[in-house]
Amino acid sequence: MWQHAGVAANSDCIFCKILAEEIPSERVHSTDRTIAIRDINPQAPLHVLVIPHEHQPNAAASAVADATILAEMVSAAAAVAEAEGYADYNLVFNTGPEAGQTVFHTHLHLLAGKRLSSLPA
Ligand code: AMP
Ligand code: ZN
Numbered sequence: 001m002w003q004h005a006g007v008a009a010n011s012d013c014i015f016c017k018i019l020a021e022e023i024p025s026e027r028v029h030s031t032d033r034t035i036a037i038r039d040i041n042p043q044a045p046l047h048v049l050v051i052p053h054e055h056q057p058n059a060a061a062s063a064v065a066d067a068t069i070l071a072e073m074v075s076a077a078a079a080v081a082e083a084e085g086y087a088d089y090n091l092v093f094n095t096g097p098e099a100g101q102t103v104f105h106t107h108l109h110l111l112a113g114k115r116l117s118s119l120p121a
Contacts, residue, residue: 007054015051015105029080034073036080036110045113046084050076055105059093062106077110086112 009016017023019035028048029036039047050073056062062069074091081089089112094101 010055010105013055013103013105015103015107016055019051019053029076029083031072031076033069034076036076039109043114044090044111044116046081046086046089046111048077048080048110050080050108050110052106057104057106058095058101059106059108060095073108077108080110081112084112088112090116092116 009020011017014023018025018037025035025037027035027037029050033054034050034052036048036050039049052062052069052073054062054065054069056065059070077089077091081087089110092109092111093106094109
């Protein structure tokens with residue numbers, strides 16, 4: 001299996017290619033096990049994706065593989081929100097195509113600056 005940064009990766013996966021810097025992205029934060037990039041099609045004034053290095057298809061699979069990564073992703077999102085001047089924000093894991101997931105590498109959406117009308121509020 002193809003690898004980047006010493007973890008399992010998928011050569012067909014756009015986020016694995018972003019992690020390997022084969023596709024450009026605007027990184028706003030990183031930890032030993034995550035990166036955070038600006039979404040290419042922002043749905044709010046702040047729209048960042050927190051992406052773990054390890055390729056898993058969704059957040060539930062990441063939780064099975066190593067649940068501590070989810071806390072690290074939330075902490076990374078909080079750090080980005082604070083750095084960008086937002087005290088309040090939404091965190092979203094789309095899981096499955098019927099729920100709007102289009103990239104099947106775990107990622108946490110950080111959205112701020114706009115109320116999300118289609119979600120419970
Ligand atoms: P989801 O629909 O939850 O799977 O979210 C995938 C997100 O990735 C969407 O919001 C896309 O706009 C975003 N996206 C897709 N390709 C890129 C890219 N090359 N750089 C940044 N964001 C991307
Ligand atoms: Zn991947």
